[in-house]
Amino acid sequence: MGTTASTHSIDQARAWAAAAAVPDPEVPCVTVAELGILRDVTLENGVAIAHVTPTYSGCPAVLAIELAVKAALLDAGFDALINRVMSPAWTTDWITPEGREKLRAYGIAPPVKGSNSKMALFGETIINCPGCGSSDTQKISEFGSTPCKAHYTCKSCAEPFDYFKCI
Amino acid sequence: MTASDDLFNALLQIADDQLILSHRVSEWTGHAPMLEEDLGLSNLALDLLGQARALYAYAGEVEGKGRTEDDLAFLRLEGEYLNCLLVERPNGDFAHTILRQLYFAAFMHPFWQWVAANSSDEILRGIAGKAEKEMAYHVRHCGEWVVRLGDGTDESAARMKAAVNGLHHYTDELFQGSPAITACAAQNTLPEPESLRAGWTATIGNIFAQALLEVPEVAYPQTGGRIGEHGEDMGHLLAELQYMQRAYPDMSW
Numbered sequence: 001m002g003t004t005a006s007t008h009s010i011d012q013a014r015a016w017a018a019a020a021a022v023p024d025p026e027v028p029c030v031t032v033a034e035l036g037i038l039r040d041v042t043l044e045n046g047v048a049i050a051h052v053t054p055t056y057s058g059c060p061a062v063l064a065i066e067l068a069v070k071a072a073l074l075d076a077g078f079d080a081l082i083n084r085v086m087s088p089a090w091t092t093d094w095i096t097p098e099g100r101e102k103l104r105a106y107g108i109a110p111p112v113k114g115s116n117s118k119m120a121l122f123g124e125t126i127i128n129c130p131g132c133g134s135s136d137t138q139k140i141s142e143f144g145s146t147p148c149k150a151h152y153t154c155k156s157c158a159e160p161f162d163y164f165k166c167i
Numbered sequence: 168m169t170a171s172d173d174l175f176n177a178l179l180q181i182a183d184d185q186l187i188l189s190h191r192v193s194e195w196t197g198h199a200p201m202l203e204e205d206l207g208l209s210n211l212a213l214d215l216l217g218q219a220r221a222l223y224a225y226a227g228e229v230e231g232k233g234r235t236e237d238d239l240a241f242l243r244l245e246g247e248y249l250n251c252l253l254v255e256r257p258n259g260d261f262a263h264t265i266l267r268q269l270y271f272a273a274f275m276h277p278f279w280q281w282v283a284a285n286s287s288d289e290i291l292r293g294i295a296g297k298a299e300k301e302m303a304y305h306v307r308h309c310g311e312w313v314v315r316l317g318d319g320t321d322e323s324a325a326r327m328k329a330a331v332n333g334l335h336h337y338t339d340e341l342f343q344g345s346p347a348i349t350a351c352a353a354q355n356t357l358p359e360p361e362s363l364r365a366g367w368t369a370t371i372g373n374i375f376a377q378a379l380l381e382v383p384e385v386a387y388p389q390t391g392g393r394i395g396e397h398g399e400d401m402g403h404l405l406a407e408l409q410y411m412q413r414a415y416p417d418m419s420w
Contacts, residue, residue: 057297058217086221086293089283089300141203142308143210151203167300 008043011078015048016041018076025064026146027164029106032065036094039085041073048078053090056147056167092166103164104130109152111166127163129154139163170354174288175229176249176347177357179239180393182222183250186240187401188271189215190408191258200261207308211268214301221294241412245402246395249345253337255392255401262326265312267334272305273370274341274363281358288356310374317378324379331380339388341367 019041020033032038032052039051050069054062066082073080092111095103100110109130126135134156141151142165149162192212199205223236254271258264279302282288282295316323342360344352351357368382375382391397411418 054297056214056217057221057294057301058213058215060213087289087296089293089296091300141207142304142311143203143207145206147210147213151206165304167304 012041012043014076015043015073015078018072018078019048019050019069022065022068022072025061025068027103027106027108029108030095030099030102032069034096034099034102036090036096036099037065038069043078046079047081048073049081049083051083051085053085053088055090059147061146090167092164095164107131107161108149109161109163111164113166125166127152129157129159130161131159132157170350171229171231173347173350174356175226176345177351178222178226178229180249180345180348181357182219182226182239183248184254184271184275185215185219185222186408187248187250187404188254188268189213189219190404191254191256192264192268194258195264204261208264211305211308214298214305218294218298218301225290225294237412241409242416245397245405248392248397248401248405249395250392250397251337251340251343252389252392252398253334253340255397255404256334256337257400259330259333260326262316262323262330263333265309265316266327266330268305269309269313269374270334270338270341270371272302272309273367274360276302276306277363277366278358278360281363285358286356287354291356306370313374313380314378317375317380327378327380331375331383335383336385336387337389339385340390340393343390343393345393 019038020031022032022038024030024032024035024037027035035055037052037055039053042049042051050066050073052066052069054065062084066084070080070082093113095110103110107130109127112125112127127137127139128135129137129152132154134154136155137152138155139150140153140160143149144151144162148164148167150165151160152163153160189212192208192215195208196205196212199208219240220236223239226239227234227236253267256263256267276299279295279299282291283299286292286295313327317327318324319327342364344360348357349359352359372382392401
């Protein structure tokens with residue numbers, strides 16, 4: 001039944017490609033796969049199941065992301081289901097290297113990898129400006145335009161920017 | 168009481184804490200002292216609401232009577248809510264709001280850490296994995312404010328001291344157990360709240376020391392919420408929280 005097995009893996013690759021190309025609704029420069037939100041796409045009895053892990057408990061984009069992924073799979077000709085996976089919890093370490101570079105090019109400073117400063121008061125992590133690269137930046141607010149971002153300003157080029165905060 | 172009754176009641180208690188505090192904090196949206204903090208407070212409320220939703224949805228499944236997260240959040244009577252009194256306290260000024268949030272987050276952070284690392288319940292471990300990180304952020308954000316204000320101007324220090332005096336006697340209830348919680352602790356599903364007291368006391372003591380605030384002695388802790396006995400403010404809060412579902416039952420957006 002080698003043909004069936006290889007057809008299956010071709011279908012699975014096609015389903016993954018369709019779902020993985022969906023842009024994040026709030027940070028459209030990166031895809032849900034690059035952000036690490038789309039964990040896997042599996043095929044069961046001809047139904048494509050997208051395994052999705054939300055970034056934050058209350059992230060309002062969760063439903064929009066799930067609908068968009070489902071629509072992309074339907075467009076590609078699959079019956080589709082969404083499986084919301086809560087464990088293990090999403091971490092910024094799941095953002096791919098391409099995703100991090102796209103964030104920077106878009107003007108959002110990517111998260112510092114493996115930061116352990118989350119509990120430290122007045123944490124001293126240095127965030128480089130995504131525009132000019134300067135490390136002379138200042139935190140304006142722990143919270144930004146979406147739950148996943150903090151607000152910074154660059155003291156070298158005077159440009160305000162978002163930092164994709166590390167969790 | 169069966170094991171699922173105990174888990175249901177324990178989940179409701181935790182979910183009620185998150186929902187009621189989320190509603191209180193959301194009252195700041197559009198009214199915070201500056202734009203950045205308006206976004207900050209709204210984000211704190213959103214984290215708590217997300218956690219409440221996951222917990223209510225799971226509680227509804229455990230109960231097995233077809234009640235949804237909305238039914239549990241919006242269609243119960245005041246005496247059926249099991250949140251502690253701390254989370255229903257009115258916002259007061261910014262010092263009161265940020266201190267209340269610190270007191271609560273300093274309890275929930277180790278609570279979720281315990282669940283994520285030790286709980287025998289896989290669904291709760293999943294919720295906790297995310298909530299633990301969010302609560303770490305809350306402790307840090309609110310702790311920074313408490314230090315900034317406590318060690319700030321005469322005015323900000325006086326307001327922080329007034330907030331401590333106005334709220335500290337509500338914190339004891341965070342550590343109050345219930346038969347349902349104790350039953351869940353015996354199953355290794357949830358921690359016994361009292362076991363988190365030492366960590367909480369150390370966190371608050373450390374932040375207060377930097378903020379030049381003293382931890383007051385409390386002679387008469389205020390309790391009652393955990394058994395459904397709430398303060399006058401709770402009814403007013405629920406009137407607003409439940410209005411749409413009461414006026415238009417089963418409505419959805």
